[in-house]
Amino acid sequence: MGKLIPFRRVEGAVEELSDEALLSATGQGEQAALGALFDRFHADVYRFVARVAFSTPNDVDDLVQQTFLEVCQAAARFNGRSSVKTWIFGVAVNIARTHARSERRRQAAVGRFGEVPMAEPEQLDAAADRAQALERVARAVDALPYDLRVAYVLCVFEELTAKEAATALDTREGTVWRRVHEARELIRVAITGGSHAP
Amino acid sequence: MRPDPIDDLARALPPYRPAASRVEQVRTAVLAGAPAVTRARPAARRATYAVVAAAALAAAATLIWIARRPAAGPEHATIEPARVERHGTVVPLGEARFELGAVLPDETVRVRDGVVRVTVTPLGAGERFRILTGDAEVEVRGTELDVEVRADHLQSVTCASGVVEVRPSYAEAVLLEAGERWDAPKLATVTPAESAPVVEPVAVAPAKPTPRRTPNVQASTGSASSPIKVPVDAPGEAEFREGWAALKAGEPADAADSFAAARQVKGTVLAEDASFWEGIALARAGKSSKAIAALRRFVSKYPKSSRSGEAAAKLGWLLHDAGDLDEAERYFESASDDVVPKVQKSARDGLESIARKRAAP
Numbered sequence: 001m002g003k004l005i006p007f008r009r010v011e012g013a014v015e016e017l018s019d020e021a022l023l024s025a026t027g028q029g030e031q032a033a034l035g036a037l038f039d040r041f042h043a044d045v046y047r048f049v050a051r052v053a054f055s056t057p058n059d060v061d062d063l064v065q066q067t068f069l070e071v072c073q074a075a076a077r078f079n080g081r082s083s084v085k086t087w088i089f090g091v092a093v094n095i096a097r098t099h100a101r102s103e104r105r106r107q108a109a110v111g112r113f114g115e116v117p118m119a120e121p122e123q124l125d126a127a128a129d130r131a132q133a134l135e136r137v138a139r140a141v142d143a144l145p146y147d148l149r150v151a152y153v154l155c156v157f158e159e160l161t162a163k164e165a166a167t168a169l170d171t172r173e174g175t176v177w178r179r180v181h182e183a184r185e186l187i188r189v190a191i192t193g194g195s196h197a198p
Numbered sequence: 199m200r201p202d203p204i205d206d207l208a209r210a211l212p213p214y215r216p217a218a219s220r221v222e223q224v225r226t227a228v229l230a231g232a233p234a235v236t237r238a239r240p241a242a243r244r245a246t247y248a249v250v251a252a253a254a255l256a257a258a259a260t261l262i263w264i265a266r267r268p269a270a271g272p273e274h275a276t277i278e279p280a281r282v283e284r285h286g287t288v289v290p291l292g293e294a295r296f297e298l299g300a301v302l303p304d305e306t307v308r309v310r311d312g313v314v315r316v317t318v319t320p321l322g323a324g325e326r327f328r329i330l331t332g333d334a335e336v337e338v339r340g341t342e343l344d345v346e347v348r349a350d351h352l353q354s355v356t357c358a359s360g361v362v363e364v365r366p367s368y369a370e371a372v373l374l375e376a377g378e379r380w381d382a383p384k385l386a387t388v389t390p391a392e393s394a395p396v397v398e399p400v401a402v403a404p405a406k407p408t409p410r411r412t413p414n415v416q417a418s419t420g421s422a423s424s425p426i427k428v429p430v431d432a433p434g435e436a437e438f439r440e441g442w443a444a445l446k447a448g449e450p451a452d453a454a455d456s457f458a459a460a461r462q463v464k465g466t467v468l469a470e471d472a473s474f475w476e477g478i479a480l481a482r483a484g485k486s487s488k489a490i491a492a493l494r495r496f497v498s499k500y501p502k503s504s505r506s507g508e509a510a511a512k513l514g515w516l517l518h519d520a521g522d523l524d525e526a527e528r529y530f531e532s533a534s535d536d537v538v539p540k541v542q543k544s545a546r547d548g549l550e551s552i553a554r555k556r557a558a559p
Contacts, residue, residue: 035304047214050214060214134207137208137210157208184202187208
């Protein structure tokens with residue numbers, strides 16, 4: 001009979017532990033903490049990855065999985081200069097970038113067999129069909145260059161501040177502002193058929 | 199960030215919502231793929247400590263020599279690591295490699311090799327306990343069991359008490375009750391000589407091997423130093439099982455008697471479940487007043503049960519049909535915010551029915 005190894009005993013419920021404490025414990029190899037981090041942030045990561053990575057549901061699952069495995073590997077390097085959520089987004093950005101590049105190449109190859117026509121330009125007004133407008137926005141976001149799309153998704157969909165997004169993207173805050181602005185203008189052009197704002 | 203109508207439109211896009219089952223699979227894969235925290239043997243551990251300590255001393259001396267100042271630790275070093283609550287105890291029977299995984303409410307243990315005995319204390323409402331291997335998971339509820347894993351493949355599960363569900367990735371799930379054992383089909387196992395479980399030959403089924411379960415077979419493994427004892431029912435378990443059997447056989451009155459007996463067994467961990475099913479069985483048997491009494495008892499005694507909403511809705515309908523609209527309304531209202539959509543709907547339907555009855559001349 002082997003030695004009895006009791007599980008760790010109560011020192012607070014998981015929901016009471018800070019994100020930083022969980023990440024720190026993850027960095028020390030505590031899988032329980034990794035599970036709790038997954039529970040806390042998987043919805044954010046799913047939403048983000050699905051929006052930026054041109055992905056099928058299976059791809060999204062894979063990317064989320066890779067993100068959290070990387071979180072586990074890199075947890076010990078967390079320096080506390082950002083929130084844990086921002087840091088995890090930074091990990092997801094890097095994971096999704098690689099996938100998006102290969103997917104873009106694949107789509108470009110597929111595109112050679114026939115361009116998918118964009119919908120006709122239409123003014124956005126009260127009479128416009130909302131569902132159609134949303135579909136165009138979705139397409140326009142998908143059509144953004146990767147860097148612009150990620151900045152836009154982080155700041156607009158995930159509601160990170162420009163400073164937080166800059167941390168996640170490892171770039172300057174001004175760069176994030178510029179990318180979000182360019183992304184907006186491209187989306188506007190795509191859905192209204194207008195030209196770039198000055 | 200300056201608001202823009204384009205942003206408002208973009209935010210109106212429906213967010214991606216993966217199915218819960220997909221999330222569950224990914225979560226399991228993440229925990230399974232995370233680096234293992236191997237429990238080294240004491241001798242090996244002592245040697246490891248010695249090497250690490252020597253390396254640390256050398257590194258510290260070097261740093262002092264170079265920088266002539268103490269090295270700053272990483273910022274996160276000051277953060278208190280998580281300490282978490284767990285329901286289970288794992289005892290390796292001989293050499294075994296395993297790691298504790300996620301914590302409550304979905305506690306997991308990842309077993310990679312060897313035989314472990316797992317004892318799980320009764321779980322609360324909405325809580326789960328699972329044992330994960332490379333090719334299967336075993337879900338447990340208030341029980342004791344032995345799990346044998348070889349090279350990350352589940353080989354056998356022996357249930358000593360309670361109920362266990364074995365879910366191999368390559369075959370259909372199997373429910374084990376006390377005294378039953380599941381063995382992996384030979385086709386699905388890796389078969390190093392030392393790891394082959396003691397099983398009878400299994401019929402060849404190339405497409406989809408079906409696991410077998412063998413009642414009352416004593417566990418026998420290549421490396422287990424302490425085979426599991428002949429299983430003994432937990433208090434109240436036999437009565438509870440009889441209740442289930444009767445309910446499934448369409449004999450709700452008998453089932454209610456058995457559940458009532460199970461509920462009253464001293465020290466049983468099944469009292470909550472037995473109490474609920476007693477009420478349901480009585481209702482199915484058409485014994486409304488007794489069902490009302492049983493469900494009232496359940497709702498008042500186990501207000502935090504995952505089935506409290508379901509019981510309240512059922513109780514509401516029984517009272518509704520008995521003409522006690524005021525009390526029925528109270529139970530429907532308590533069930534109307536249940537997490538289960540069907541329960542919510544039932545409660546709302548009940549409230550609407552009461553409103554119609556009251557409005558009728």
